[in-house]
Amino acid sequence: MKSWGMFIDGDYHPSASGKTFPVENPKNGDVFAQVAEGEQTDVDRAVDVAHRKFAEWASLSGAERGDIMHRAADLLEKRLPELLPIEIDQIGRPLCEMRAQLARLPEWYRYFGAVARTQEGAVHPFSATHLDYTRRIPLGVVGLITPWNHPLLILTKKVAPALAAGNALVVKPSELAPITPLLLGEILAEAGVPAGIYNVVTGFGAGAGAALVNHPSIRKIDVTGGTATGKTIASLAGRNLTHVSAELGGKAAVILFPDMAVDRGVSAALFAAFIATGQTCVQGARLLVHRSIHDQVVSEMVRRTKALRLGDPRDPSTQIGPLVSEK
């Protein structure tokens, strides 16, 4: 079994308390890693480092940050085969889903690297005697809090723009999927992101997560998670007037009309219903079907649902893996 420290200032560190927590493979309940359990002291340490190092990153030109983001994309692409089985073992999502998801990650670093490179200010008409312009500057140290169900994807959606903009980051990943976010630190460091700009404090929401949200030096919190979590975080952050962006819980409706091939509509509805074994914010939880095709859709849905292949998430033919945890 492997032990993991927190990634702070370019290296792995145990928690100040020495506490760790287990990471279980949802396929069989096997504990395959012990990870440092960060709390207040560890968050303070990570935020202080990020605060001290922030200027080093923020003072680079957009083109320089863009180059590093492009290198990060290339390195990430190379290391995807190593990250893929770890993502699967952490959360139990099938290989076919996770391979497709991870393959898209490098694009985010390339895209936001290009945005950093081409960022322009604006000159606004104001008055004949004044020149009025806007220039975007980084916020400072930002806290990124992520859920378990798309560990690297949702992290990447936050990290790529925040880094490209010149911020220093402290990440609190889901306690169910903390390992790949730690490994991303190695990749970013190799790409040239200075030590102390991407930090990861592993631990639980009520410990490390709340300490991060409450920290007075954090300029913004970006959280993806459940709605109750988002409400708690927004109310805690409000005490310091810390900016918050939140992507929270929700389920989607799938609507099928008679002007489509029933087969294709059923494929889409099945995908929406069972992606991530139904554990995702965009899950198609409700199916609204035009009455003229209702019976046909229902019988096809039933037939094809029964044919879905449940099994070992690492098996390429598996379509439905285990739920992420007993809870």
Ligand code: NAD
């Ligand atoms: P969760 O709310 O349990 O946890 C999300 C993160 O918040 C975790 O890192 C957790 O440790 C942390 N956290 C919990 N309490 C906290 C607190 N008091 N202070 C600070 N941090 C705290 O969510 P989860 O089970 O990991 O993820 C599933 C949820 O996320 C679902 O509700 C799903 O709909 C939602 N989700 C939304 C999107 C979206 O884009 N809208 C995407 C993926 C998941």
